[in-house]
Amino acid sequence: MKMKLLFASVLLSASALFAQVAKPIEMPYVDYPVEAGDHDEVTQQYCLICHSFGYILNQGKKSRPYWTGTVQKMVNEFKAPIPKEDQQTIINYLVKHYGYESTAQH
Numbered sequence: 349m350k351m352k353l354l355f356a357s358v359l360l361s362a363s364a365l366f367a368q369v370a371k372p373i374e375m376p377y378v379d380y381p382v383e384a385g386d387h388d389e390v391t392q393q394y395c396l397i398c399h400s401f402g403y404i405l406n407q408g409k410k411s412r413p414y415w416t417g418t419v420q421k422m423v424n425e426f427k428a429p430i431p432k433e434d435q436q437t438i439i440n441y442l443v444k445h446y447g448y449e450s451t452a453q454h
């Protein structure tokens with residue numbers, strides 16, 4: 349009796365699993381606005397390899413030291429394959445469109 353119950357519950361939970369998989373899954377499409385100009389294509393080329401532009405937008409306006417440190421962190425810690433000469437282009441783009449000129453660390 350116990351075995352039968354166990355078998356029935358295994359079948360039941362398995363069918364629940366199939367029912368979930370059979371449903372079409374719709375992912376919301378989130379289009380993060382990317383500011384155009386100042387070689388935005390370089391920033392998009394490298395910064396979208398691992399994550400969306402939302403990571404950049406969500407920081408709010410940040411200072412030059414913040415963006416410099418963040419780009420360096422992506423390269424040194426997360427191994428983003430960004431050539432040195434493109435790193436400066438990206439930092440300038442980020443400071444202009446998603447930050448402000450300042451020596452503050454935030």
Ligand code: HEC
Nearest residue numbers: 394395397398399403404407418419422426427428429438
């Ligand atoms: C090699 C993969 C990779 C690339 C390329 C990359 N990132 Fe990241 N980024 C990460 C990882 C991993 C995190 C941390 C995610 C987490 O903590 O959830 C992150 C997090 C961030 C954050 C969140 C704040 C923080 O400091 O963790 C920002 C902002 C960011 N990235 C900006 C950038 C910018 C700008 C570029 C282009 C220069 C870039 N990323 C390219 C891997 C990458």
